[in-house]
Amino acid sequence: MNPDRFTLRRRNAGEVSGTPAEPLAAEVLEGAGAIVAEVAAGGDAALERLARRFDGKDPDAPLVHGREALAAALDGLEPAVRGLLERVAGRIASFAAAQRASLRPVVTEVPGGRAGHDLIPVDAAGCYAPGGRHRLPSSVLMTVVTARAAGVPTVIACCPRPDPVVLAAAAIAGADSLVAAGGAHAIGALAHGTGSVPACQAIVGPGNVWVTAAKRIVSPRVRTDGEAGPSELVVVVDARCDPELVAADLIAQAEHDVLARTVLVSLDETLILRVEESLARRLDGLPTAATARAALAGGFAVLVGDQCEAVELCNRLAPEHLQWMAAGGRRPAGLRHYGGLFLGAGAAEVLGDYGAGPNHVLPTAGQARLRGGLSVLDFLKVQTWLQVDDPGASAGLAEDARDLARLEGLEGHARAAGLRIPAFRRRA
Numbered sequence: 001m002n003p004d005r006f007t008l009r010r011r012n013a014g015e016v017s018g019t020p021a022e023p024l025a026a027e028v029l030e031g032a033g034a035i036v037a038e039v040a041a042g043g044d045a046a047l048e049r050l051a052r053r054f055d056g057k058d059p060d061a062p063l064v065h066g067r068e069a070l071a072a073a074l075d076g077l078e079p080a081v082r083g084l085l086e087r088v089a090g091r092i093a094s095f096a097a098a099q100r101a102s103l104r105p106v107v108t109e110v111p112g113g114r115a116g117h118d119l120i121p122v123d124a125a126g127c128y129a130p131g132g133r134h135r136l137p138s139s140v141l142m143t144v145v146t147a148r149a150a151g152v153p154t155v156i157a158c159c160p161r162p163d164p165v166v167l168a169a170a171a172i173a174g175a176d177s178l179v180a181a182g183g184a185h186a187i188g189a190l191a192h193g194t195g196s197v198p199a200c201q202a203i204v205g206p207g208n209v210w211v212t213a214a215k216r217i218v219s220p221r222v223r224t225d226g227e228a229g230p231s232e233l234v235v236v237v238d239a240r241c242d243p244e245l246v247a248a249d250l251i252a253q254a255e256h257d258v259l260a261r262t263v264l265v266s267l268d269e270t271l272i273l274r275v276e277e278s279l280a281r282r283l284d285g286l287p288t289a290a291t292a293r294a295a296l297a298g299g300f301a302v303l304v305g306d307q308c309e310a311v312e313l314c315n316r317l318a319p320e321h322l323q324w325m326a327a328g329g330r331r332p333a334g335l336r337h338y339g340g341l342f343l344g345a346g347a348a349e350v351l352g353d354y355g356a357g358p359n360h361v362l363p364t365a366g367q368a369r370l371r372g373g374l375s376v377l378d379f380l381k382v383q384t385w386l387q388v389d390d391p392g393a394s395a396g397l398a399e400d401a402r403d404l405a406r407l408e409g410l411e412g413h414a415r416a417a418g419l420r421i422p423a424f425r426r427r428a
Contacts, residue, residue, distance in 0.1 A: 006279035006293075008264060008272065009300040013309055016302060018316050018366045024213050024227075032184040032213035039188035044195045050185035055131075055160040057180060064196045065167055065178045073167035081165065082172075088355030089141050089172045095357030096149035100376045110386070112394030117384045122223070124154040124198050125379055126190030127175070128205030131160035131182050137169035142359050143205045143374065144173035150379035154198060158186045158205075182207070187214035191222045202379050206361060225378050229365040230259035232320040233349055234338075236310050237275075239268035241325045245345055246271075247278035249323060252350050254295035255288035262299035263317065265310050267326055272301045311335050318368040321349045339368045395421055 039046045044063065051057040062069065074082065107116040127143035129136050140157055147155045157175040159166050160182025170178045179186060179197055187207075191214075193199030203215060204225040215224045233253035237246055250262045266272045279296065283289045304310045307327065311334045314322055318337035329344025339362030342349050353360045361374035388394045398420040405413035 004280050005273070005276040006283060006296065007276055008279075008296065011300040011302050013302050013304050013313050016300075016313060016316065018318060018369075024209065024216065028209055028213045029217070032210055033217050035184040035210075036188035036191070036214055036217050039185050039194065040192040043193075044197075047179075047181055047185055047189045047194050047197070050183075051160070051181040054185065055180075055182050057161070061180060063180055065162070065170075065180065067171075067176060070167050070171035070175065070178060073164045074171040076164060077168050082168065085137060085141065085165075085169055085172050088138070089145055089169075091355050091357045092141055092145045092359070093149055096146045096359075096376055100149050100151070103376070103380070110394075111397055112390040112392070113386065113388040115384065115386045117382050120381045120383050121151040121153070121379050122201035122381065123152075124156065124200040124202075125152045126156050126158055126187075126200035126203040126205075128182075128186060128190070128203065128207050128211060129157065129159040129166065130205075130207050130211075131162065131166075132208065135163055135166055137166050138354055138360065139205060140166060140169040140175070141173050141355065142361055144170060144175045146359060146374060146376060147202075147204075147379050148174045150376035152202075152379050154200075156190065156197065156200060158182070158190060160186070183210040184214035184217075187211055187218060191218035204361065204374055204378055223378065225361060225374050226363050226367050226371055227365070230261060231256045232261040232263075232317075232364055233323065234263040234265060234314055234317055234319040234321070235323045236265045236314065236326045237268070237271055238266070238326040239271055240328070241271060242345060243271060243274035243278045244282075245348075246275045246325065247282050249348055249350070250275070250279065250296065250299075251282055251286065251292050252348075253321070254292040254299070255286070256291075256295070258291055258294035259298070260295040261319075262296055263319070264299075264301040265313060266301065266303055267306065267310065269303055272303065275301075307332055308334075314338065318363075318366045320362045320364045320368065321352070323347070323349050337369050339363045339373050391420070 048063050103119055105116060105118050107114055125147040127147060129139040144155050144157055155175050157170040157178040162178055162180055167178060179189060187203060189197045190200045190203050202223040206228040212227045235246055235249060254260050254262050264275060283293060311332050315337045320339040322338035323342040325345055331343055340352050340358060342352060352358055359374040363371050398417045401417035402414045405417060
């Protein structure tokens with residue numbers, strides 16, 4: 001083996017399956033359920049107790065940071081850091097505002113009247129940001145800014161052990177407060193309310209297995225953005241691609257977590273070899289090399305015969321991030337299943353992570369077959385309405401409703417509809 005090359009596992013395209021969500025362990029679901037129930041019953045006192053136990057919260061630190069505390073953290077930032085966060089927030093806000101502007105109420109004619117739908121934001125949204133090995137002010141910006149663009153009146157950020165940068169990001173994004181808690185107890189607080197934390201109708205943001213389990217538990221009463229798993233990147237390349245860029249992008253994804261999934265799909269065998277050589281050089285001296293090596297070792301490379309085979313494989317994988325660098329980055333026909341799509345060598349996935357505009361909270365573990373990434377739609381209700389202005393012209397609706405109800409054996413429905421028919425005809 002060449003010591004100057006990091007060797008990727010090889011897989012045949014035909015043996016690569018999709019990535020269905022891993023089932024949550026029964027003990028995790030049971031434990032998360034108990035924690036959520038404890039918060040629901042105990043309110044602020046329970047949340048404080050659990051934050052100290054699981055998050056290492058300082059007893060003297062506030063459980064909830066209000067607007068004044070967030071503003072103070074923002075005022076204390078170095079100007080360069082503040083400017084960075086404000087620029088990123090501005091791009092996220094511009095993209096989310098464009099999404100919202102593309103969504104319109106609907107009004108259409110029906111016999112004797114009109115029908116339509118309105119787009120109404122939820123009353124309150126909870127926006128979770130992880131606080132594990134790395135602080136993630138970017139996730140605060142991605143979630144809170146998007147909720148605000150959707151028009152949500154009350155937006156609560158949530159992060160265990162928040163530092164001044166995270167608090168300042170919450171201020172820039174427009175959060176009403178930030179709850180200094182994480183895990184299942186944080187999700188329970190956002191779902192049920194605790195006194196100082198209002199109950200939310202939508203909870204979004206990535207988190208660990210306890211956050212994921214708690215989201216599933218509260219999902220009957222709260223909208224969620226799906227169950228997050230380890231991060232994923234598929235990069236599709238051909239002989240013309242720069243192996244240095246490809247290797248850098250694979251490493252950037254792999255350093256997230258040892259469980260991060262990286263897949264290289266190539267139309268050229270020599271390009272895989274060149275990427276492996278670049279990986280070895282770039283891993284040398286990288287502060288996060290141990291994590292990145294472990295994740296890359298769990299990933300693989302696939303040699304495909306043509307672009308059609310690459311498209312079919314990508315659709316089967318339905319990855320969180322799909323970086324299409326082959327064919328000069330031109331979007332291929334038939335590509336359907338991905339969380340976020342990055343076209344061309346310039347559209348690095350890391351630009352999506354750090355605020356080019358589109359949201360970085362994306363579906364993992366094959367959920368991209370079912371849903372897209374976080375957007376203003378996650379905070380909006382589509383509510384329909386019916387208005388009858390001309391009872392005479394609507395008589396046919398009542399007749400059909402009566403007859404269909406009797407076809408289904410629901411005589412009460414039939415009579416309620418039938419009562420309208422004579423009145424309609426008398427007025428006609």
